[in-house]
Amino acid sequence: METLGRPCLRTVEAYRPGKPIAEVQRELGLRKVVKLASNENFLGASPRALAELRRAVKDSHLYPEGASPLLRRALAAAHGVSEGQVIVGNGSDEVIRLLCEALLGPEDEVVCSRHGFIRFKQQAMLMGAGVVETPMRGHTHDLAAMARAVTKRTKLVFVASPNNPTGTYNTRSEVDALLAALPSQCLLILDEAYAHYAEARPDYPRSLPGLVRQRPNLVVLRTFSKAYGLAGLRVGYGVGDAGLVAWLDRIRMPFNVALASQRAALAGLADAAFVRRSVALTAKNRAALVRALSALGLKTEESATNFLFCEAPLPGRELFERLLKRGVIVRSLDEYGLTRHVRISVGSASQNRALLFALRGALGETR
Template sequence: MSDNKLIRKEILSIKPYIPGKPIEEVKRELGLKEVIKLASNENPLGPSPLAVERMGETIKGVNIYPDGNVHRLREKLSVKLGVEGNQLIFGNGSDEILVMLAQAFIDKGDEVIMAETTFSEYEFATNIMGGEIVKVPLKDYTHDLKAMAETISDNTKMIFICNPNNPTGTAVGRAEVEDFLDKVNEDIIVVFDEAYYEYVSDKNYPQSLDYLLDYENLIILRTFSKIYGLGGLRVGYGIANEKIISYLERVRQPFNVNAIAQEGALASLEDQSHIRESLDYNRQGKEYLYREFDKLGLDYVPTETNFILVDLPKSNDQVFKELLKQGIIIRSLSSYGYKTKIRVTIGLPEDNKKFIKALKSLLNK
């Protein structure tokens, strides 16, 4: 059997996504009893207690297919966001919506613009459909929207902007975004991925929902995986005008958001005290890690998210392995072309302290 005849050639260029190591795997491999994970930007407080209770009640009915239209969550979110229900689409995580976007809009040979250092799933979704990836270098670890606009050609079909950006934690401001949108042809889909939207404290951060009326080519992606603590359930959603949503609905799989996930997300929206507590822990953790990095003389990128990009005087892969032996999982950024940078999730106070203690020991060797 010939692979050349069997496999679509577009698939051969796809690099499988490598997730952060799971806690149980590290425990099993290294014989550890305690492991902390600061690698995947999860909420260290976990999900809302109200969500846990609601999900427990929902388990009894999992013999029934979920609501394929996600009616109750759609209704709740439309009121919260001030949009119509038909302006929302839901996915098995935002990742699934990225693939829907590629399936609905990208033809073979279409150009898709993205930052050189950003969320890897944009590249994955583009490659699936045979699109041509055009990467634009970051400027000061931030999307260079001016350069991205200058890169647009007659073949450009879609532009991805991760705001705040993963893995750098930076965000582009309102003025830059508005100037950029004015330069983009209406036949080009602009995707604002705002997975970390709730963590942003910069007052100059653009409220992208305000642009939906004026820019019909815009779609905004958000998720319940980060601040809402539901990463294991996979619930993401997109907001756009009803025409874009109608095209995405044509490629959406039926029953793609499971019943437990829908109830967990719905309850999470109702528990604002959990959001406030999560933000407070994140703010305190960020301030603590900034102080400790300063003491260690380490360069880091100020963040608008729940993670920090840090530059080390040693190989990031080496530090990753050494920390792993001590039961601390962080993210080496060698896959992004960085040799000494890591990404660390802001954890609970005791986890942050354990990480800093271990890092100090490694750097002093």
């Protein structure tokens, strides 16, 4: 493969997802395993989405409608944009991939932040594009530094806000200034996977529909994986310029989102009560977890998400291993170059209790 494979893929590593529960049970012979590694919704899935999913699986012998038209229409109405401005993907991850496939080649560059969501960099590398990484201000993206890093070769600037894995967000004025500084041929991809958890903050940008209407070079990404609790169904979407969306549609897999997933997401979209409950309970459990971690001497970054970015008193990988032995899966962040941190998803009260119990044991272990 070293000679057959495209040269730009030689340095690309496979994405390392949070360890699945079943794998840990098998490998360590544990019965009870708590997973706080992938920022899933501890409340489960939206009940309305689940009810529709049960109905929709009966139609599993049918191909879905390729462009997810009903979901697209509902999303357009929900966000005050036109249907042509919405693309639905197999998770927002697919939309990131489509953007890179449609726009990038070896002669192009993308600008990412040093500890920004790693999928941006990985997808750009897949296309052979150059990746320029700018330093952060603490653990928050420095959008002014990102603007300064833009050259004539830059096609995409990627900003996850709130960011995974650091949990921080950029303010409306920071995003406005970045957009104002970008040349028109350079797109800002604003990944708002965790928007529901951040949008109550007065300085969180109102990207949909406001900013997208004003700026044709802005694409906003959202997902059903977090506040709607539908990570397993793989539905996300992008909102941007209709001309760009038409390009993405050309290269999308013909049936990229499963029929049952489209139907469940459509029902989930209408489940505002579930989203409100998810956001409120997450905030409550997050605050309690921050206090409990701090009592154990662990510092966390202020989070606008459903996870905590936590400084480890030992190498993050080691803390991860020690917790794993005790049946709790968190995420170590070596691939981000963050060797002294772990990312911990906010869980239910009982999951968080199990985490804290395991943490006490893990921190008490002599090295």
